[in-house]
Amino acid sequence: MIHMKDVYKTYNNGVSALNGININIDRGEFVYIVGPSGAGKSTFIRLIFREVKPTKGTVYVNEMNVNELKEKQVPLLRRNVGVVYQDFKLLSKLTVYENVAFAMEVIESHPSLIRTRVMEVLDLVGLKNKARFLPHELSGGEQQRVSIARAIVNYPKIVIADEPTGNLDPDTSWGIMKVLQEINDRGTTVIMATHSKEIVNTFKNRVVAIEDGLIVRDEHRGEYGYEG
C-alpha cells in the first residue's frame, strides 16, 4: 500500500527532516508514528499525500510513484488519501453537512449520492443530529469528528491523521480513537502521528518511532516508549 525506499528530505532552508527512510505499510494496517517534536513525523506523513516531495529516494502510494506524479495526477492520489489535521481545517462559514459534502462535490459526485453518503459518515462519527451546526457551535472533539468524516467520505484507501488528538482532552481523544479504530476495522489503512502515550499503549497497534529523520523502532502491537 505504502512503500518508501531510501527517502531523504531536505527543505530549502537547509533543514534535513528525513535521512533515509525505508518502510512498508500494508493494506488495512493501523500505524502510529511516534517520536520527539521535530524528528520528521510530519514530513513523513506529508510525503504520503504529496504535500512535500522527497529530495531523494522513492515513495509509492497505491502503486503510484509519488515522485513521478504529474501535477494533474496529484488530485487522483489525494482522492485515495483522507487527511485529518490537528487543527481540523474546517471551513467556518459552512455547516457540518456542507463541510463534509464539499469533499464530494470537489470530485464531482452525484448530488443524490452526496446526500446519502454524507449522512452515513456523519452517523458513523456520531454527529448525525448536528449536521446543520456551524463549526464554532461544536466542541473541539466534535469538530475533529467532522474532519474525520470529511476525510473518509470519499472511501479513501488510506486515512492519515497528524496528531488528531493534539488539541483534545483525554475523554474526547478516546472518542476520536474509537472512530479511527472503527474506520480501520472496515479495512482502511490508518496512519497516525501522535504524542499520546495513553492512546498508543491502550489501543495496541504497530508503532514506528522516528528520531532525527530515521526509523529507530518498528514494532507490531508496540508501546509508546517515550516519557509523557
Add this chain to the structure above:
Amino acid sequence: MKVRILMRHIREGFKNIRRNGWMTMASIAAVTTTLILVAAFLALMLNLNEMADNIERDVQLDVMIEQTATQEDIQALGESINKLENIDSAVFSSKDDELKKLIESMGEDGQAWEMFEQDNPLNHVYIVKAKQPEDTSAIAEEIKQMSAVEDVVYGQDVVKKLFEFNKYARTIGLVLIIGLVFTAIFLISNTIKITIMARSKEIGIMKLVGATNGFIRWPFFVEGLLLGVMGSIIPIIIVLTGYYYVEDILSKQTTYKFIELLPYAPFAFQLSGIILAIGAAIGVWGSLMSVRKFLKV
C-alpha cells in the same frame, strides 16, 4: 463538462461575488473607471479617423487655367490631365461657374461679388481628384509642368499636417488604451487576490481533498467574467446616452462643417459591444492571473 457541474461553478461564482461585497465593489469600480476612459478614447479616435478619412477623400486640386488660353488649349490640357495615372476624375468648371459657387458659399456677403459678373476676374479651372489622397502633391507637380496652367492650388500644408496628425493620434490613442487596459487588469487581479487570500484556506482544503485545478479555477472564471460585465454597465450607459447628446449637438452646429460624427446607430452599439468585450476579457484575465499563485499546494 456536465451541465450540473457547470451550474455548480456558476452558482459558486455568484456566491463569491455576494460574499466579498466590498472587494467586489472595488473591482467593479476599477473596471468601470477604466472602461469609461477607454470608451471616451475609442469614440474620439474612431471619429477622428473617420473625419480624417473624409477630409482625405475630399482633397481636390484646382488647376487654374491661364486667362489667355484658347478653347483648344483648354481641351488639350483636359486630355493630358486625364492621361495621368492615379486620377480619379477631372471636371472642367468655367469661371462663371466658379463665381456662382463663390457667391453661394459666401451666403449674404456673396452679393458683394455679384458686381463681378460683368467682368469676372476668376480663372477657368479643372477640378481634379486623386485616386489615393497621398498622391495629391505628386499629381500637382506634374500638372504644373503642363502648358496653359497658371497654377495648381490645393491645401498642401493642411493635407500634410492632417496625415501627420492622424498618424500620431492613432499611435498615442492605441498606447493609451493598451496602458489603461493593463492598469485595469492589474487592479482587478489585485482586488481579487485579496479576496482569494481570504479564501486561500478554502482553496488549500479543496486541493487536499483532491480537487483539480480546473475545478477550483472555474468559479473564479465566472466571478471575473461577472465583475467585468458588471463593470461595463455604467460605461455602456454613458456611451449610449452621452454619444446621443454629443452627436445631436454637433450635428446642429454649422460653424465647423467638417466635424461630422459617425452615426449613432450602429456606432454607439458597436462601441458598447467592444466595451462589454474588453470588460469581460479584463475581468477573466485578472481573476485567473490572481488565482494561479494559490493553486501550487
